Amino acid sequence: MSTPSSRRRPRPNSAAIGAAKERLAEAFLIERGLTPLARNYRCRGGEIDLVMRDAQTLVFVEVRYRRSAQFGTAAATVDARKQQRLIQAAQQYLQQHPTALACRFDVVAIDGQDRIEWIRQAFML
Template structure:
């Protein structure tokens, strides 16, 4: 299983090949951390990267719990306070299970 940094490197490289532009990596605030902040066309994308050696116990997807989603949403709110944007936002996830990489667009939504 790749380290967190290696998984983020792999995810960032993959997303760049898909046409996204990297704006920030490991952006931190009191509320938490955002692995990757990217721009996809006219959208601001907050990306959570999760890596697991296998799909046992639910794999990488199962590790993005409602509590984790809440921390990501709060961190994104802080990011937007410091970096105002008129672009629509979304939350994506890059899941790495062993050698398999899966990109989930709109992995979850912030409550209205």
């Protein structure tokens, strides 16, 4: 006899969910004219989810997902500490990939119903 908990489908792990939400965010941004350059750029200082080009601007994108806003929105999780890690990672990216393009940091916040909030120039360097 199976118990109710044994009949539940296993929930995807957070890495799989994160990867799916990053693909969703990337598709959303591509539909709006951005061009993908890199995905999951990792370095000693941190990670940048997406690096994209928006006309003459290089865009470093942080994708955040929250199933529920009970403890705050997805966008609210990009606090000062996270911003500093993103800035460090972006600086390392720029050392490896020099460019004359202007740069900005965007946040794509996704909620439990896959509603997307795109915050352009979410914070400054």
